[in-house]
Amino acid sequence: MKAYLIIPNRYGHQTTLEISIEAAVQIIADNGLTGEPNEYGRIAVEPEKTIEVYIHTLPKEA
Numbered sequence: 001m002k003a004y005l006i007i008p009n010r011y012g013h014q015t016t017l018e019i020s021i022e023a024a025v026q027i028i029a030d031n032g033l034t035g036e037p038n039e040y041g042r043i044a045v046e047p048e049k050t051i052e053v054y055i056h057t058l059p060k061e062a
Contacts, residue, residue, distance in 0.1 A: 003024030007015045 003019050005017045005019055
């Protein structure tokens with residue numbers, strides 16, 4: 001399982017940062033997200049900006 005912060009910018013691009021699962025769990029807990037696999041959550045950091053949290057679950061190997 002991997003977790004990413006997806007940070008959109010004003011030019012239509014985005015910055016994606018891999019973060020620890022522990023950090024993602026804390027973000028989910030602090031912001032009322034469900035923690036479902038492949039969930040997107042939006043977190044307001046400033047009046048005109050948000051940070052998207054994307055929890056990505058890798059497929060299990062056979």
